[in-house]
Amino acid sequence: MIRKSYLFFVVLLAAACHDLPPIPPPAPTPYLFESPPNFPPFFDPADNPTTLEGIALGRKLFYDPILSGDNTIACADCHRQENAFTDPRQFSIGIDGLPGKRNSMSLANIAWQNRLFWDGRALGLEDQALRPVRDVIEMHETLDNAVAEIQANPEYTDMFWRAFGTEKVDSALVAKALSQFERTFVSFNSKYDRWKNGTDSLNKSEMIGMQLFSDNTRGGCAMCHSFGAIFSDFLFRNNGLDSLPTDPGRFTVSGTLSETGAFKTPSMRNVEYTAPYMHDGRFATLEAVMDFYNTGFHLGPYTDPFMHTLVKGRLSSKDKKDIISFLKTLSEPEFLTNPAFKKPD
DSSP: HHHHHHHHHHHHHHHHHHSSSSOOOOOOBBBBOOTTSSSSSOOOOTSOOOBBBHHHHHHHHOGGGGGTTSOOOOHHHHSSSSGGOOOSSSSSTTTTTOOOOOOOOOOGGGGGGESSTTOEESSSSHHTTHHHHHTTTOOOOOHHHHHHHTTTTHHHHHHHHHHHSSSSSHHHHHHHHHHHHHHTTTOOOOOOHHTTTSSSOOOOOHHHHHHHHTTTTTTOGGGGSSSSSSOOOOOOOOOOSSSSOOOTHHHHOOGGGGGGEEEEEEOOGGGGGOOOOSSTBOOOOOHHHHHHIIIIIIOOTTOGGGGGGGGGGSSSHHHHHHHHHHHTTTOOOGGGTTTGGSOOO
């Protein structure tokens, strides 16, 4: 009788345990980031708050080729930390050996940007994150296949459980994790920032370059690359690369004729490391960019009105060198080696 009673108790206990809900994971740890001086508050969407667990998951996904059709290309292949999270190639090459038609944009300080890609077709990081996965030229994968591969990996299901409280993987959570990691790519400790905060100094060439950069009748740079945290207005402009644009740019998204050949103004932070330049990577050096804005731009029917105010040949060789000297004060070498952004072990 004792043995039968014991067995009956074990059966009842097992049944009771089976009916209990699973133990929930501990609450994710909030990512606490204090915006540096002169920066706006850190952007953290209410429906995807940044957490340490979410960052860890996004970091693993960012470097994992599991998101591509043949498991050979990861996000990090076209957004390389040593190049301020852009691609040193003019056009990135997808899994089928096909080149894209636009240069990869930098992901630095992307937390403060809400219209992504050169033409602004994505509204925020969560909207942007998985578009390269589905793109037939880039990663050429279906979301269903990518999710199935991730779901089959026990390490990933554990990380999703810790970050989002579920072991069931879906594409929306993949996008959220990638977005959380990318929002941490904050670059704010350049020589310019230290000068601004009174802890460093600029030399004569850098000071002259800054003055030229901000003078709308001389350098004209700050009209689009506005002074502040990010050094961009993030508007869409046709800067006169061609008389008649071969790439319609923003027009394909907005349908507004005046935005033909208009592209998003990139940030100047870490510009020293983000060559080649322009949406199509046509310029290999900052010197070539300066020559273009000094004498090489075209005035066409869609060129931004500001370009029409610039006088060709207004800058001397020294002027151009001084502006480049100032641009290099926006570099942050530590950003390129920050261990928090590197491929996880």
